[in-house]
Amino acid sequence: MTKVRLGKTGIEIEKNGFGALPIQRVNFDESDYLVRKAYENGMNFFDTARSYTDSEEKLASAFKGFNEEYPRESIIIATKTPSETREGILKDIETSLNYLQTDYVDIYQLHNPSFVPKLDDGSEVYETLLELKDEGKIRHIGYTSHKYELAIEAINSELYETIQFPFSYLSTHKELDIVERCRAHDIGFIAMKAMSGGLLRSSKAAYAYLEHFENVVPIWGVQREEELDEFLSYMKDDVKLDDELSEIIKIEREELEGEFCRGCNYCAPCPMDIEIFKCARMSLWIRRFPPEPSLTPESQEMMKKIEECIECGECKTRCPYGLDIPELLKKNYEDYKKILSGEIKV
């Protein structure tokens, strides 16, 4: 187990945190079990968001409203607001505190905002966050983004104590640059999408790669107990990057070279109800995992919806990776039809 200081927040946490996005998809009993198991085995950092439906409520439920068994001060809670207005932030923080059954949030993050709020920029966003800090409702201010330029601007502003950004062994020099700048500015780096939206095959290699960066805190999004057990076992065994894991990373990098859909789902919603984040990476998915679940009548129906794309371009404006989504969908659909017909074997 490794302890990390989360930059200038001064918060000391276990290096591996719990990403509470996937617990939206399980019931309260299951999420109670997962969250408690994570905590009882050393995880003490839990990252959620106002936008993750009932995830905040589920954390509070698992920790029984933070009683003697689960003391509030032993658990670091980060949540996020998607709002970019004073009114929205004030409303969101009250909702979050209410759902989390607590009177403060350790790290309050702006959730993928369209700009970097600063003092006196006219938006009143940063002033509102400072006000919440003065009132003791939030302890630290963080910024989350998928965009390199915004993350750099947030770091250089010296206004944010943590940056949350996608980071995995597929990351490029840009992400490495953000990690390094965070270290230089003493800003906590929280790594999201360390499994690249489920596309990476080796959780052990993903874990070992991030373990390698002393100022990086990954938040592992887990939905099933087996997934949690994997990460807990790596923490216990103190897994490090060895030759075998480095070789896995090398092969995966070669296979996933170039532009691909990370599965972040920021492009949703599609007016034609196309499940973009699943359809746009079908070609990769079906080759990297057992293909049968991707060939069911339901999956075929999902892929057929691509025919209904009206090329409105709405999704493209929201993709942080600048992907030409309609084109990517078409390519995936053509490939999928060939796999279905047997013309291409996977």
Ligand code: SF4
């Ligand atoms: S371009 Fe196609 S996939 Fe994208 S939002 Fe419009 S209809 Fe949906």
Ligand code: SF4
């Ligand atoms: S197409 Fe872009 S926005 Fe949509 S899921 Fe993929 S990477 Fe994310």
